[in-house]
Amino acid sequence: MTSQQQPKPRIAVVFGGRSSEHVISCATAGSVLATIDRAAYDVIPVGIATDGRWVLADGDPERLRIRSAEELPEVDGSGDLVSLNAVAGGAELVVSAAGAPPSVLGSVDVVFPLLHGPWGEDGTVQGLLEMAGVRYVGSGVLASAIGMDKAVTKVVLAGAGLPTVPSVVVTAHDWRADETDCRERIAALGYPVFVKPTRAGSSMGISKVRGPEELAAAIETAQAHDPKVLVEAFAAGAREIECGVLGALDGGVETTLPAEIKVGGDHEFYDFEAKYLPEESTTIDLPADLPDEVIARVREMSAQVFRAVGCEGLARVDFFLMPSGELLVNEINTMPGFTPTSMYPQMWAASGFDYPQLVERLIQLALARDTGLR
Ligand SMILES: Nc1ncnc2c1ncn2[C@@H]1O[C@H](COP(=O)(O)OP(=O)(O)O)[C@@H](O)[C@H]1O
Ligand SMILES: [Mg+2]
The missing domain is CATH 3.30.1490.20 (ATP-grasp fold, A domain)
Known part of the structure; x- marks a missing residue:
């Protein structure tokens, strides 16, 4: 690189984590790492081991894949430790290898936190990134914390006049x-x-x-x-409808065509097996077979939920469509499943926006947004 060239923005993809969704996070990271445009960005894979250690990770997408129920990907916590330090004007990654003095890996422009559940999707990592002064993909501290807590979500939605189940x-x-x-x-x-x-x-x-x-x-x-x-x-007789929301670069939001999840077989509801071993009984209708008027309502309400909670970047909003036609919000996920076959990217694909475009938009949104109050 000549000195005239602008350095590429450096992205730290953070994955794994302490929650029970560690494996899913690794699989997602594999897909995102394989997709990010390396001609445009420098990429550093950072894993969080199940015990909470941050390590410089093996970012080989092939190794992060879920090969079978016996071969699940996991962050190897024995790698070189990584920490994020606040420095004037931003943050830098510092690597501490055993028996060697810590060395600065370089500054970080954006963190892509691909973490689900507690210690990742709940505002904790977002708070750490705010403290370090580094930009990141997705919702901030408060929206992440609200979205994680189903009871607080209801309070916030009620305040915005949006209905949920009693x-x-x-x-x-x-x-x-x-x-x-x-x-x-x-x-x-x-x-x-x-x-x-x-x-x-x-x-x-x-x-x-x-x-x-x-x-x-x-x-x-x-x-x-x-x-x-x-x-x-119990939301008796409800149909389960989901809708994807994505921030736009002009500050607005865009929504997907909704999808419907139909749980069958022995499953009484959309339980763990129906979600992750879906070949047995769950079918997805994408787009959902709904009258135009209902589709419009789902999309409008999804954008309202996104705004009421104060989300940024992306979210998936899940609904119960009652036999009466009433639409109740079930929950909002601020870091929805994000492998190419997950509902959220699938809904975008059906709406004409493919996985690489989605990843690029999220990075662009994060680069355009400063930390702190906004
Ligand atoms: N009040 C309810 N009435 C009927 N079914 C429900 C209700 N709450 C949850 N379910 C069923 O359980 C599934 C998981 O519940 P949900 O609240 O979405 O939790 P999670 O955050 O684990 O996805 C839903 O997709 C739905 O099938
Ligand atoms: Mg759910």
């Missing part, structure tokens, strides 16, 4: 201190109810509860993931 929150203290009161609040919703961890994903810890006798076991199952438990009324 629910009650049962904290670990509530349940211990006054189980009778908790049971009364839950019974008022009417059985069956859905019991779920407030801050989790991939349907983990979720149960459908038919009557009060099944409640204690379901609360315990949810508490294994999160001491704060959400109990929701």
